Amino acid sequence: QVQLVESGGGLVQAGGSLRVSCAASGISSSMFDMGWYRQAPGKQRELVAGISSGGSTNYADSVKGRFTISRDNAKNTVYLQMNSLKPEDTAVYYCNAKSWPYVYWGQGTQVTVSS
Numbered sequence: 001q002v003q004l005v006e007s008g009g010g011l012v013q014a015g016g017s018l019r020v021s022c023a024a025s026g027i028s029s030s031m032f033d034m035g036w037y038r039q040a041p042g043k044q045r046e047l048v049a050g051i052s053s054g055g056s057t058n059y060a061d062s063v064k065g066r067f068t069i070s071r072d073n074a075k076n077t078v079y080l081q082m083n084s085l086k087p088e089d090t091a092v093y094y095c096n097a098k099s100w101p102y103v104y105w106g107q108g109t110q111v112t113v114s115s
Contacts, residue, residue, distance in 0.1 A: 002026035002104050004095045009109030016085050020109055022078040022095030030073040032099045036080045038091035038111075045094070049080060053099070063089075087115045
């Protein structure tokens with residue numbers, strides 16, 4: 001029933017930009033705190049950016065000033081605009097939706113930054 005589907009990942013050169021999308025179904029994502037997480041091989045999954053149901057945003061220090069999270073409630077979609085990409089941004093990027101007691105995850109989209 002509930003699905004989060006990420007898209008927009010791919011291969012990009014260092015310094016380039018990419019926008020990943022998370023399309024939600026089975027929920028109204030406007031009622032959820034939404035987040036983007038990433039996981040590189042051998043590393044823990046980490047929060048990259050979050051946007052609350054009230055619209056407040058927060059970012060990991062490593063991406064602050066480069067990434068922007070946004071939402072289009074009419075499209076039930078959350079975006080992560082990634083600029084000035086670095087090789088260390090290479091990871092699988094996962095979409096997350098949270099509204100207690102519910103937590104949902106997407107399957108992820110691969111982002112690879114070459115140098």
